[in-house]
Amino acid sequence: MxxxxxxxxxxxxxxxxxxxxxxxxxxxxxxxxxxxxxxxxxxxxxxxxxxxxxxxxxxxxxxxxxxxxxxxxxxxxxxxxxxxxxxxxxxxNAGDQPGTFEHNGYEVHTVVSPKDCRTCHVEEADQFQQNLMAYAHGNLVNNSLYGQLTLAVNGTQSFDGQALNAAPENEQTAADSCLACHGTRIEVKGTVVRETDLGEMTFPVLSGWPNRGVGRVNPDGSLGSCAACHARHQFSIEVARKPHTCSQCHRGPDVPAAKIYQVSKHGNLYESLSARWDFSAVPWTLGKDFTAPTCAACHVSLLVTDGEQVVASRTHRMNDRLPWRIFGVIYAHPHPESADTTVLRNSAGLPLATELTGEPVKEGLISADEMDRRRRALHQVCLGCHGAAWVEGHWVRFENTLAETNAMTLAATGIMTTAWEKGLAQGPGSGGNPFDEAVEKAWVEQWLFYGNSVRFSSAMMGADYGVFDNGRWYQSKTVREMKDWLDSRSK
Incomplete structure (x- = not known):
């Protein structure tokens, strides 16, 4: 042609x-x-x-x-x-896509979904549909507890002379904040006629658009956006393999992976040497194409030795090499069996994977054997550059950190539940929002910011981020301040 x-x-x-x-x-x-x-x-x-x-x-x-x-x-x-x-x-696939419209003699649709990409990338699309990321929209908006958290964060505050009131977040605020990463629900709301250089044309009106969130609910019912990592319209492997892509959603204090990676030894090597690396090679050869891991190297990419022995298989189910879920939750716990975490309930009926006292729920989380399989899969990546003693020692230290951060969260949660029981704050048992009062916000920061920072720092050897920068110092400081608040209010 x-x-x-x-x-x-x-x-x-x-x-x-x-x-x-x-x-x-x-x-x-x-x-x-x-x-x-x-x-x-x-x-x-x-x-x-x-x-x-x-x-x-x-x-x-x-x-x-x-x-x-x-x-x-x-x-x-x-x-x-x-x-x-x-x-x-x-x-x-225009015939299967809601929102298909006539455009210069062709039937086209605006939103390209994983169903479209699946035409060539079957395994990748199917794996992603089983991924926590794919369910990121529903896991947030369909979880009543997290809904109260987003209200406490995004609800517009007003003061009536005596009390603060929070109006529910509107659709645009949600799309501009949490759902920018978690993904919006895109729906076809009608059509609009626009004047173009080629005359008047009719286009669909889409709510929730634009969005490239990992859990975007597409008009065809599929979940996610491949462009979240493989930015359109180049859809580059190189872009997806570089940590800047992951940092779009993994940088804030609630999930500080990117900034901790940046100051780690691996991040140091990336910043210093990556100009000489080959980010487009498939498969990706350890020691030849790159010499320090990026996010994709640890969690996604097909990795081989120089002799093409497979170190790690390519996966788009991002937790295939992760036994622990360490962020966005009150306590670190084994990964859920289902990517749809809204099915989880603790003994109090709360949509959580743990009790408020830290114990994992009895059903719905992966087994010890599956945790061990995922741990060994991640170890294989580490062993591509490190000796067994280094890798095993690092993992012992990391799991010790998980136990410690859970213990510090438990201390803060004990203070918080005591305040709820005494009626000093309005918690879930009294029909209140457990995230909107000052002491409750301190409690949230204890696990959502400080606990996460310590865990990620330990996982990636980010040093100071686990101590003074949203780390252990703030965990101990928050517990002390919450205890002083409780003593003061109790009097």
Missing amino acids: KRCYCLLVLLTAVGWAVESPAASISAATEECLACHVEATPGVVADWERSRHAQMTTGEALAVQGLARKVSAANVPEALAEVAVGCAECHAL
Whole structure:
């Protein structure tokens, strides 16, 4: 098929150095490019640089062994001889997509979902649908307890002369805060006519859009957004493998992984040496393509030795190498069996994986054997660079930290439940929001900020983040202040 030369001329004129598609493109995609090179030149330039533009689907399917990047056994015949372009993503499954609309003679849809990506990436899409990240929207908004927490955070406060009142967060506030990462629910609300350079055109009106949250609920019912990690429209392996991508959602005090990684020895090596690493190689070879782990190396990527012995298999179920759940929860505990954590209940009926006294619930969490399997899978990654004594010693220290942070949370929770029992604060037993009073906010910080910081610091050897920067100092300080508050109020 012919090349869209107007595309290349324009991009060269505006100063973008791009690669011409090395693969044939479909007539439909060529028509898309002819208009969008002017309407959205940045999108077109990004796609030009992508692997999708550089080879046909058939060529990708022909790759054998560990270097294969697609997991489908076959694809629709119409796709085999062309590159994956605009039409192959935005029109392929248009008949199954709510919000499909007529656009210049084609039936297209705006939201590209994991169901679309699954055409070529079957295993990855299926694994992601079993992932805690995929359920991030529902695990937040369908958990009544977390709903009270988001109200305490996002509810607009007003003062009536005597009391503070919190109005429920509106849809835009939710999408701009927690759901930016957890994912919105995207729904088709109708259509709107807009004036364009090509005249009037009709477009769907989407609520919850734009969003690229990991647990986004798409109009077709699928969960998640592949673009959360593989940023559109280049969908680069390199981008997904670099820690900057994970840091979009894993940097704040509630999940401080990125900033702790940055000051760790691994982060030091990444910052110092990564310009010489190959982030696009598949499989990813330890010691050759990179010499210190990134987030993806530990949790996602297919890793091999120089002799192509598999160290870790590729996975898009992000907890496959994680026995413990350490953030976003009151106490560290074994990972849930189901990615839908709203099914969990403790003995008090609260939607939690632990009792308020710290014990894990009796049903719904992975077994000790499964924890050991995941621990060993992660150990294999560590053993690619470290000796067994180092790895085992590090793990003993980490699990000691989990026990200590849980103990410090228990102390704070004991004070908090005493305050609720005495009527000094309005907790869940009295129908109050357990997160909105000053002492309750201190309690939340104890586990959501300080406990998390200590755990992540121990996991990644981030040193000071486990001591003075939202670490053990603040855990001990918070318990003391809560106890003094309780003594004062009790009098």
